[in-house]
Amino acid sequence: MSIRKRLIRWAGLLRVGVRRTVSRTLGADQRRMQLSVLGVAAIIALLVIVTGLGLGLATGTTVYDDDIDYWVVPEDSGSSSPLLATDNPRFGSVHDATEQFRSDDVTFATPVLSQVLQVETDGETEYILVMGVINEPGLDSVTGVATTGITDGDPYYDDGSYSGEWTGDAVLSQSAAGLLEADSGSQLTIAGNDSFTVTNVDDGADSVGDVPAAVVQLSELQTLTGAAENDQADQFIVGTNSPAVETTLEGVYPQSEVLTRGELTTSAAMDSELPLALALTAFIISVSVGTLFVLTTNGLEVVADRTQLATLAAIGISTRSQLTLVGTQTLVITGAGGLLGALVGMGGIWGVNAAAMEFVTTEPIALSEPWFILYGGAVGLIIGILSLPYLLLLTRRVTGGVP
Numbered sequence: 001m002s003i004r005k006r007l008i009r010w011a012g013l014l015r016v017g018v019r020r021t022v023s024r025t026l027g028a029d030q031r032r033m034q035l036s037v038l039g040v041a042a043i044i045a046l047l048v049i050v051t052g053l054g055l056g057l058a059t060g061t062t063v064y065d066d067d068i069d070y071w072v073v074p075e076d077s078g079s080s081s082p083l084l085a086t087d088n089p090r091f092g093s094v095h096d097a098t099e100q101f102r103s104d105d106v107t108f109a110t111p112v113l114s115q116v117l118q119v120e121t122d123g124e125t126e127y128i129l130v131m132g133v134i135n136e137p138g139l140d141s142v143t144g145v146a147t148t149g150i151t152d153g154d155p156y157y158d159d160g161s162y163s164g165e166w167t168g169d170a171v172l173s174q175s176a177a178g179l180l181e182a183d184s185g186s187q188l189t190i191a192g193n194d195s196f197t198v199t200n201v202d203d204g205a206d207s208v209g210d211v212p213a214a215v216v217q218l219s220e221l222q223t224l225t226g227a228a229e230n231d232q233a234d235q236f237i238v239g240t241n242s243p244a245v246e247t248t249l250e251g252v253y254p255q256s257e258v259l260t261r262g263e264l265t266t267s268a269a270m271d272s273e274l275p276l277a278l279a280l281t282a283f284i285i286s287v288s289v290g291t292l293f294v295l296t297t298n299g300l301e302v303v304a305d306r307t308q309l310a311t312l313a314a315i316g317i318s319t320r321s322q323l324t325l326v327g328t329q330t331l332v333i334t335g336a337g338g339l340l341g342a343l344v345g346m347g348g349i350w351g352v353n354a355a356a357m358e359f360v361t362t363e364p365i366a367l368s369e370p371w372f373i374l375y376g377g378a379v380g381l382i383i384g385i386l387s388l389p390y391l392l393l394l395t396r397r398v399t400g401g402v403p
Contacts, residue, residue, distance in 0.1 A: 033333060036297040040290055040337025040383060041344060044376040047286040048345025049352060051375070052366035054279035070246060072101075072236040075255045091253060094218075094233040095157055098134065100252045105242035108138035111233030113218055115225050119180060120189040121198075126179045129213040130190060132221030138239055141202075145173045145215050149184075149200030157219035162228050167217055168196045176212040177201045190216070191224045283379070290334070290383035295390055298330055302394050326395045331384040338380015342373040 074089040091097065094111035101109035113132040118125060131142050135150040149171045158164030170188050177183065177198070188196035196216065222228040238249060249258045346368060353364035 033297075033301060036294060036301075036333045037337045037340065039293045039297065040334050040380055041341035043286050043290045043293070043383075044338045044341025044380055045344040045348055047282050047379060048342050048372050048376050049348040049366070050282035051279045052345070052349040052368055052372065053352065054276065054282070055367040055369075056365050069260070070238040070240065070249055071259045072238065072249055072253065072256050073234075073259065074253075075257050090227070090232040090234055091236070091256075092230040092232055094231050094236070095134070095154075095160065096231075097252055098236070101236065101238050101249060103245065103248065105240050105245050107239040107241070108136050109236060109238045110134040110136065110139055110142075111218055112142060112235050112237055113221050113225070113227055113233040115221065117191045117224070119176075119214065121180045121182045121186050124180045124182075126176070126212065128176045128179070129211060130221060131213060131215050132218035132233070133215060133237075134218050139237070142215055142237065143213060144202075144211065145171060145213050146200065146202040147171065147215055148202075150215060150217065154217050154219050156217055156223070160231070162219055162223060164219075166195060166220065168220070169199045169217060170196045171200045171202060171215040172198055173202050173211060173213045176214055179212055188214075190214070193224055286379060287383055287386065290380075291386045294330065294334060294383055294387040298333070298387065298391055299394055302326060302391060323392050323395055326391060327388055330387055330391055331381060334380040334384030334387070335377055336380075338377040338383070339373065341380070342376025345376060346372060 072091075074091065090113075091111065098109050098111055110133045115130050116127055117130045119128050119130070129143075131145070133139065133142055133147065133150070134154040135147045135152050137152070139147050141147060150169045151167045155165045155167060156162060170190070172180070172182060180186075180188075182188065182198050182201070184198050184201055186198045187194065188198060190196050218233065219228065222232065227233070236249075238245065246258050250256070349366045349368045349372075352366050353368075356365045
């Protein structure tokens, strides 16, 4: 047989295989084949979502919106999260630097000093995270703890004399109030200073996690911790709706790093190999589980088709041709499942980003790219190819190996 005739014969078999698979999959009584497509689609959808998350963490996806926050941290603060860092290098002259951060595009700017300190009230003693800030309109919360109840302007600082009015304001997170059995109006002793009063207990409705924490005036916390000598703080928070502010922030402290809220959330993951490991693990698990699933469902389909296969053999259709039909059926099912799963996964990425921007950050955390659709289809085909040897062997045994 000439090469041309062979190609025509194979093309015909492939067309028959595709049409046979489509008609049987769309049939009302072919639940196993429909289940195969949906099963592969579900596996690929999860793969695409996890891959999007991994690549999003690795590349630090950034989308500007109308609620951008910047964190300015020391350049050598290491891989630990600046949100709760209490032992990293500190900035000096932070009250003066805050004024340099201010512009028409800046909603608020404040230094943040964080320290784990002993806090007492009515005989209860606990170590909690105490954060000092300069409160002002627009600064609603710090690390999930509201600033409502903190007097604006940090009055005790008094132009660097640290001799102004001592407010003693303290806002507790819900968990800190529970640990200390404190409520609004309770007297607090922080690091041995008993002049603090709880002015508000944050209900934690807008926070992601309820960390035992307290927010106080920056200058008052500096005085308690010895940071007043050089007017020190760990980092700055700058609220703005303009990404152009980032250049200004980078120029205030030469040895500083400016992070967006989303970059801050993912910084620890970006410094590790977690994103790559996440995507690779998802690929391996998806291929393994998908292959086992296809082997089971399509294997049952081949066994159920033994009468039809015998009929094909009786009318002169060779085993090789039958194997081609079964192989085509397997690849069409897994390929279609892969493409469908990729589309569902793209929708899942949209849902993940929407949830993240609603509850965690103002920026997407998962990457979404058009080539994910091709990736899903390709992984589906890989699952089909890995399933072929067993399914073809099973088909040959069912047909009796007629040449």
